[in-house]
Amino acid sequence: MITGKNTIGTLNSARGTDTFKTFNPVENRENPWVFHQATKDEIDQAVQLATEAFGQYKNFSGKRKAEFLRAIADEIEEIGEDLITTYMAESGLPEGRARGERGRTMVQLRAFADLLEEGSWVEATIDVGQADKEPMPKPDIRKMLFPIGPVAVFGASNFPLAFSTAGGDTASALAAGCPVIVKGHPLHAATGELVSSAILKAAEKTNMPNGVFSNLNSSGISVGQELVQHPEIKAVGFTGSIAGGTAIYKLASTREVPIPVFAEMGSVNPVVVLPSAFEQSAHWAKQYALSITNGTGQFCTNPGLILGVKGDDFTQFIGTLGEEIAQISPASMLHPNIYKAFEKGIEVVTASGKTSLVGAYKGEAAPNFGKAKVLTVDADVFIANPALHHEVFGPYSLVVQCDSDQELEAAINALEGQLTGTLLGNSKELSEKTSIVDALKEKVGRLILNGVPTGVEVCAAMHHGGPFPSTTNAKYTSVGVSAITRWTRPVAYQNWPLELLPEALQNENPLKIHRIVDGIHTFNTI
Template sequence: MITGKNFLGSELSAKGNKTYKTFNPQLNIENNSVFYEANEEEVNQAVQMASKAFQTYKDFSGNKRAHFLRLIGNEIEELGDELIKMYCTESGLPEGRALGERGRTIGQLNSFANLLEKGDWVDAVIDTANPERIPAPKEDIRRMNKPIGPVVVFGASNFPLAFSTAGGDTASALAAGCPVIVKSHPMHAGTSELVASAIISAAKKSNIPNGVFSHLNSSGFEVGQALVSHPLVKAVGFTGSYAGGKALFDLASKRPDPIPVFAEMGSVNPVIVLPSSLKAKSHLWAKAYANSIALGAGQFCTNPGLILALENENLNDFCSELSIQMNEIQASCMLHPNIEMKFSKDRNAMLKESHVKPLYQAPDQKNTNFARQTIATVKGQDFLHNKNLHHEVFGPFSMVVRCESEAVLISILKVLEGQLTGTILADEAELSSNHEIISLLSDKVGRIIFNSVPTGVEVCHAMVHGGPFPATTDGRFTSVGTSAIQRWVRPVCYQNWPNNLLPDELKNENPLGIYRVVNNSLTSSKI
């Protein structure tokens, strides 16, 4: 049952005067539930509770935190059809997408639980003492990662589950030992409240300190700004637009004690099409990329928004087939009228740019909030000299850039900004002979792909979902995969510390049985 209230730890609260509702984009009507925006008092209380809970939660064993994460997954599963129906009502996305995203959310929680149970993630390093060393004795030095403190997580508009309330940011921060305050996304506040109730239930059942998780509603900027500015908040996780992420980053940087903001802010995800790929598989790639561009109404941060193709005899056939395949795909409902309006505005602006021509435009949509799928095309030299064409159009839009030569393609790669992904379509022989293209692309992206599509981010240990600015605010980290936990920790060094007072991860006897680097060798043995 939706209350519309905020969770201050396990306590429901509605002290603010400002309310709002979510929206059903399929029916083009407001939903019934009323949500109470958190006020300044509630923001402060949530952060104070998180800071107090941190003093206990940070020292919980990995196994205890893993049990908590698994319970969250179980509680989300127990929400059943109520969660799925709310998700669809607030997002316009189909039931299949909701079920898949719920599974991914639970899978992420279990993945971090597995990581905690194994224990090696703390990166324990031990250099034992050598009092006989000449000219100076060597002291005992030991290091491991420790949690940094309360984390604020902003829910994402395009993933109501997997990148929101119990998504990767929350799961990784809780795994690290950091309390989390979620600022729910106003487009799916009901979905967020249901998931928040599952987290609170799991916290109670596993005796987690009250305040380790709180959930605040907001339809504007004030609550988010207050959270990022609060002196007891130690880090921020954000998935969304460049404008939103950069604003939070700037705000956090201007604090008396600046804190990290790990913001994923979008990408055009360039795809390099080399001649061999069109000679052998033009139809296959046209169909694959039409489906990738249109997937989820193009509302993926890994949507292939830029196709860089070398001019060759098969390129016209590829473009024609891409248009045919796009025409076979039914238009989809976007997440909200505001997102559809922004897509239409940005799409039209692109088509009005000098030398840009439409390659495919879906007919005007009879259904409100449905996107008009579009492929545009432009010559390489014109793209190179027009920075307006380098920007993301969030939705089912892609630009085919016809590069007159390899030199033009290389020049484009040199001026492109940081991206989440970059893809190369080619055969292995052609790939082997294009080292410069591969090198330039790898410098610009967090994930470089060969003969596939960028949409679809596997949740695994090796995944990198990040990239150089402006794709993210810190290209050294990922928001997907188990190494996402590294955002919420810092290294702490113990020098000449009594063995019995060291954390278990650093004790001589290695009671947890984890792998550690001891005197430059990786081992799980005792010292």
């Protein structure tokens, strides 16, 4: 049963009078549950509990934290069909997506558990001391990563499970040893409450300290602002819009003690079509029509920009893409406001009078259902109009037609930072058109060949983080196990008693982890 309360440690709390409801965009009506926005007191209490919990939780072994993460995954599964129906009622996303995203959420939690059990993620680096070294003794120095403290996580509108309450940011922060306070996304507060209760059950079953997790309801920006400015919050994870992420980043950077913000924001994910791709013109047109409309276009890696050099082949590809797009049935967007922003975004682009239509779904659609549209523009116009470079969140893409490879390269150079960049082509083209490939590489966090950018594999080699404004910190990924290092910092021990060092740094290497010892990568003892 949904209570509408905040989860503050083990407490269900509803001290505030500001309430809100979530919305079912498919049925175009409010959901029944009433949520109480967290008050300043409740925020303070959650942070206070998290700070106290950190004192214990940070010292828990990888094995214990892994048990907690696995228990969370199990408890999420345990919720059963309630989670699927609630997810659908609050997001308008279809059942297959709900099940897939739930699966991915559990995969992520278990991947971090695996990482903790293996243990090498702490980057143990050891320089063994030499007391008899001339002219001076060399000190013994050993460093590894430690958790930084309570983390605030902002849930994402478009991933009610995999990037929200128990999503990638929460899983990676808990894995690192940091308590988490989630500022739940207002669009899916009930989904968040169900997942929060699963986390709480898992915390109880595995004897985690009270305050290791809290979930705060919020319909405006004040709860998030309070959290980001709270002196005891040590880092922020965010998935959402450029405006939202940038505002949080600036707030965090101008605190008395600035804290890091790992915000994954907007991206148009440029796709460069090279001539050989036209050998499979119909195939790619169909694949891209599907990718542009996947999840009703509400993915951070949605291909919002397709670039190529003018010619009969490209014209034909564009034509087929238009035909394919016209056949994609509309689907619900996450919320009427997101639907309206999508319509408005398209309107702004078309009202510029600088684009022409490639293809669009022409039929009727239910309220809040996004109708796919693809437009096209000449590269010179595109380059001169930065307003055309921005993401339109929804089933939309813009085809940029270039006069030459030089203009194609100039169009890429004009772009902002991106999560991904895709090339359709063959090896010969890649090795000949190095300046185009290189220009694209400088703009992105992931380079894809002959595929679509939607679909982000959860694995160690994944990098889901590109130059600003796609993220606020291009060094870090929010997908895959490398995401754990965001919530850590190294501490070096100098001439510490060997028996009092953390296990990861002891001579015997009791955790049997990978370390760098005197510059050598090794699993050996010292």
